Amino acid sequence: xxxxxxxxxxxxxxxxxxxxxxxxxxxxxxxxxxxxxxxxxxxxxxxxxxxxxxxxxxxxxxxxxxxxxxxxxxxxxxxxxxxxxxxxxxxxxxxxxxxxxxxxxxxxxxxxxxxxxxxxxxxxxxxxxxxxxxxxxxxxxxxxxxxxxxxxxxxxxxxxxxxxxxxxxxxxxxxxxx
Amino acid sequence: xxxxxxxxxxxxxxxxxxxxxxxxxxxxxxxxxxxxxxxxxxxxxxxxxxxxxxxxxxxxxxxxxxxxxxxxxxxxxxxxxxxxxxxxxxxxxxxxxxxxxxxxxxxxxxxxxxxxxxxxxxxxxxxxxxxxxxxxxxxxxxxxxxxxxxxxxxxxxxxxxxxxxxxxxxxxxxxxxxxxxxxxxxxxxxxxxxxxxxxxxxxxxxxxxxxxxxxxxxxxxxxxxxxxxxxxxxxxxxxxxxxxxxxxxxxxxxxxxxxxxxxxxxxxxxxxxxxxxxxxxxxxxxxxxxxxxxxxxxxxxxxxxxxxxxxxxxxxxxxxxxxxxxxxxxxxxxxxxxxxxxxxxxxxxxxxxxxxxxxxxxxxxxxxxxxxxxxxxxxxxxxxxxxxxxxxxxxxxxxxxxxx
Numbered sequence: 001x002x003x004x005x006x007x008x009x010x011x012x013x014x015x016x017x018x019x020x021x022x023x024x025x026x027x028x029x030x031x032x033x034x035x036x037x038x039x040x041x042x043x044x045x046x047x048x049x050x051x052x053x054x055x056x057x058x059x060x061x062x063x064x065x066x067x068x069x070x071x072x073x074x075x076x077x078x079x080x081x082x083x084x085x086x087x088x089x090x091x092x093x094x095x096x097x098x099x100x101x102x103x104x105x106x107x108x109x110x111x112x113x114x115x116x117x118x119x120x121x122x123x124x125x126x127x128x129x130x131x132x133x134x135x136x137x138x139x140x141x142x143x144x145x146x147x148x149x150x151x152x153x154x155x156x157x158x159x160x161x162x163x164x165x166x167x168x169x170x171x172x173x174x175x176x177x178x
Numbered sequence: 179x180x181x182x183x184x185x186x187x188x189x190x191x192x193x194x195x196x197x198x199x200x201x202x203x204x205x206x207x208x209x210x211x212x213x214x215x216x217x218x219x220x221x222x223x224x225x226x227x228x229x230x231x232x233x234x235x236x237x238x239x240x241x242x243x244x245x246x247x248x249x250x251x252x253x254x255x256x257x258x259x260x261x262x263x264x265x266x267x268x269x270x271x272x273x274x275x276x277x278x279x280x281x282x283x284x285x286x287x288x289x290x291x292x293x294x295x296x297x298x299x300x301x302x303x304x305x306x307x308x309x310x311x312x313x314x315x316x317x318x319x320x321x322x323x324x325x326x327x328x329x330x331x332x333x334x335x336x337x338x339x340x341x342x343x344x345x346x347x348x349x350x351x352x353x354x355x356x357x358x359x360x361x362x363x364x365x366x367x368x369x370x371x372x373x374x375x376x377x378x379x380x381x382x383x384x385x386x387x388x389x390x391x392x393x394x395x396x397x398x399x400x401x402x403x404x405x406x407x408x409x410x411x412x413x414x415x416x417x418x419x420x421x422x423x424x425x426x427x428x429x430x431x432x433x434x435x436x437x438x439x440x441x442x443x444x445x446x447x448x449x450x451x452x453x454x455x456x457x458x459x460x461x462x463x464x465x466x467x468x469x470x471x472x473x474x475x476x477x478x479x480x481x482x483x484x485x486x487x488x489x490x491x492x493x494x495x496x497x498x499x500x501x502x503x504x505x506x507x508x509x510x511x512x513x514x515x516x517x518x519x520x521x522x523x524x525x526x527x528x529x530x531x532x533x534x535x536x537x538x539x540x541x542x543x544x545x546x547x548x549x550x551x552x553x554x555x556x557x558x559x560x561x562x563x564x565x566x567x568x569x570x571x572x573x574x575x576x577x578x579x580x581x582x
Contacts, residue, residue, distance in 0.1 A: 144237075
């Protein structure tokens, strides 16, 4: 388990002030809550700050907190190879969920973000290639949302699915929403 | 087709050649499962590659939200099905972090022993399968012979050859049987010489060397940028192993080397895996020597079934507790935890958000193969279609883990 590093919250507080909330250190990870509109700036700072150097993006993960509001969340797990520290950044997102892509900071974000789009419908603006990754292009709905039935919706291929239709998904063009 | 990578080609040659779109897979022996690559070819040069995945998507994460914590173990088996004990271990560690408990020392040794056996079994397959992709059948057949010995050992311990589900939250399912120890000592005596045999089979194979040495080079910067981990990143010269850098279980009591190579090509990735098998053998021997006597399961009747059921038979409260645990599972305190281990393929992470109930609110699997497959975009000099096969094989993706 990584050790606690008081330097991490200190440097983040110095740079971003109250905008990034410190959620404390637990189970080997420093957690922060960040405003979604500044995620790229925060990630770039964590990656390039010479004392922090969180150069490895472990994971990006979507979460659906239905019926809580704001409903969605994007969670970033970062690792610093030189310092062996871990950081988690959490961004709460409204409906329809959208957040800037961090593919410009780490290329590995590409598939992680495609997965979050595919499973939760989180739109990553400025993503170079936001397509579904697991499901096929014609698939309707976002299967890991809490209101998507576990067995899917009933159709000719899925006789045991639930009644009803998935709610209409936002068009990919909504990438442009501010 | 949109964002895909540009692979370099010799200058001046490609302009006269018409581009061809080639579909490789999903049913193709060298894709190691159901992977489909859409390749844009200029003659025999690969200009772009666009992997299509998801043919094996089973919705593990969605399913896990409707399962109790104990029921999730069999799901984790089916991620990287070549090494289930490591997947079990990663999941158990995440839940134990949330519960704030630790398995007894003997259980930790057993888990590490199993995980290292699994690492050898996973590496053995790719050690043989990569040469097979490139036309050398022999190594795979020998590798399978040794893999069979590991399968027998796993069967002896867990009763199953592949999907062991041997871990439990707070320990392991049962103690190692007495007949296991002579068998694994026998394996320890035989195996190091066998590793030497594979090396001799491959190291002098000129075709294999020509097709892997200097092919598919991934630089350390590209590797980190693309999120590669495990042997794939260590072959590019990044000295990072979670077992050493963030020791979990009893890895801090064990002595082992972190194998790195500087070349970053297909051959270096293959070599790293062979060398790691040797280190795993060392770990296994140390585990056997150091393993103390003691309980294999935590003494906590709310989480683990009691080893000794006397109380359950005599006390009403203990009986109710036992029934509760069997019927509904155990509750995990509200919170979230991310636990990463060094699985054979790289960093395997489980991120669990608990809402205080018996089932996870959200379970995210950071599957190493899923990320490692993106290494295809970081390859700087795989020019030919045939090189693509070598690169893919050397990245060692297991499609069940890629697709979750």
